[in-house]
Amino acid sequence: xxxxxxxxxxxxxxxxxxxxxxxxxxxxxxxxxxxxxxxxxxxxxxxxxxxxxxxxxxxxxxxxxxxxxxxxxxxxxxxxxxxxxxxxxxxxxxxxxxxxxxxxxxxxxxxxxxxxxxxxxxxxxxxxxxxxxxxxxxxxxxxxxxxxxxxxxxxxxxxxxxxxxxxxxxxxxxxxxxxxxxxxxxxxxxxxxxxxxxxxxxxxx
Numbered sequence: 001x002x003x004x005x006x007x008x009x010x011x012x013x014x015x016x017x018x019x020x021x022x023x024x025x026x027x028x029x030x031x032x033x034x035x036x037x038x039x040x041x042x043x044x045x046x047x048x049x050x051x052x053x054x055x056x057x058x059x060x061x062x063x064x065x066x067x068x069x070x071x072x073x074x075x076x077x078x079x080x081x082x083x084x085x086x087x088x089x090x091x092x093x094x095x096x097x098x099x100x101x102x103x104x105x106x107x108x109x110x111x112x113x114x115x116x117x118x119x120x121x122x123x124x125x126x127x128x129x130x131x132x133x134x135x136x137x138x139x140x141x142x143x144x145x146x147x148x149x150x151x152x153x154x155x156x157x158x159x160x161x162x163x164x165x166x167x168x169x170x171x172x173x174x175x176x177x178x179x180x181x182x183x184x185x186x187x188x189x190x191x192x193x194x195x196x197x198x199x200x201x202x203x204x205x
Contacts, residue, residue, distance in 0.1 A: 007044075007045055010090070014090070014091075014094060015076075016090060016094060017074055017076070018045070018090075019045055019046060019047045020045055020046045020047070020084070021046075021047045021049065021062070021066045021069075022036060022046055022047070022048060022049070022054055023048075023049050023052030023053050023054035023055075023058065023062055024048070024052065024053060024054060047066070047069060047070075049062060049065045049066065049069060051065075052065055057168075059169070059170040060166035060167060060168070060169065060170040060172075060173035061166055062170070063081055063170040063173065063174055064157060064161065064164060064166065064173070064174075066081060067079055067081075067149070067154045067157045067158070068154075068157060068158045068161055070154060071151065071154035071155055071157070071158050072158060075151070076151060077097070077101055077150065077151060078097045078100075078106075078148045078149065078150055078151070079148065079149055079151070079154045080093065080097075080146065080147065080148040081144070081146070081147060081148075081170075081174075082145070082146045082202075083144060083145050083146070083204070085204060085205040086145050086146055086193050086202050086203065086204050086205070087202060087203045087204075087205065088146065088201060088202045089201045089202070092190070092201035093148075093201050093202075096108075096188065096190055096201060097148055100150075100184075100186065103150065103184045103186075104150060104151075104152050105150060105152050105153055105181070105182060105183045105184060106148075106149065106150040106153070106183070106184045106186060107142065107147070107148075107149050107150075107153060107175075107178050107183050107184065107185050107186065108142070108147060108148050108149075108186040108188050108191065109141075109142025109143055109146065109147030109148065109186075109187075109188060109191045110142060110143040110145070110146075110147075110187070110188065110189065110191040110192035110193070111140050111141065111142055111143075111185065111187035112140070112141065112142075112143050113137055113138050113139065113140050113141075114137070114138050115136060115137060115138075116129045116132045116136040116137060116138055117129065117136075118130075118136060124168070124169070125168060126167060126168045126169075126172075127168060128167055128168075138172055138175075139175060139176070139179055140175070140185065140187075141171055141172055141174065141175025141176070142171060142174070142175060142191070143171060143191070143192070143193075144169065144170050144171030144174075145191075145193045145202065145204055146191050146193060146202050147171070147174070147191065149174075149178075153177075153178065153183065156177070156181070157177060160177075164177050190202075
C-alpha cells in the first residue's frame with residue numbers, strides 16, 4: 001500500500017482513491033483494534049466500517065457496507081473491491097475502467113460460476129443451498145479477488161441496503177444483487193488474477 005503522501009498524490013493526479021477497508025475486532029478495543037488505530041493515525045489509509053466485525057463469515061456484509069460508504073463519500077465513476085492478497089496495476093485498472101464509461105450500469109470482473117455446497121461440514125458451505133436448484137450451481141458472478149461496479153450500481157446498493165440479502169460468500173452476494181437488473185455484466189479476462197499473465201492487471205499472492 002502506498003504511503004500517505006503517495007495516496008494523496010494519486011488522488012490529486014489520477015483521481016484514484018485507495019483504502020484498506022476493515023471492521024472491528026469482536027472484542028472491541030482489544031490490542032488488534034489499538035494497533036490498527038495507531039497505524040491509521042500515521043497513514044490515514046483505512047476505512048473503518050461501523051458495526052462491522054472483522055471475521056470471515058462477515059465478508060458479504062462487509063462488501064455491502066463498503067459500497068455504501070464509498071458511494072456516500074466519493075463521487076466516482078467506478079468503485080472497485082480488491083482482496084488484500086491481490087496485487088493490482090493501478091494504471092492498467094484505471095485504463096480498463098475508462099473504456100466502459102459509456103455504460104452507466106456496469107458490473108465488471110472475472111466472471112465465474114461454481115458448485116453450491118450443501119454439506120454443513122464443507123469449507124464453502126452455503127446455508128441457502130436449496131435456492132439454487134437441483135444442479136446446485138451458482139449464477140455467473142465476478143470473482144471476489146477484484147471486481148468493479150459503476151456509480152449507479154453502488155447507489156442502488158446504498159438505497160436498497162435493507163432489502164439486499166447476503167449469501168455465504170461476498171462475491172456471490174454482490175452478484176445476486178444485480179442478477180435481476182438491467183445491468184451490463186462484463187467478463188473481463190484482465191481481472192482474472194490466478195497468474196500475472198500478459199495483459200492482466202492483477203495477480204493473487
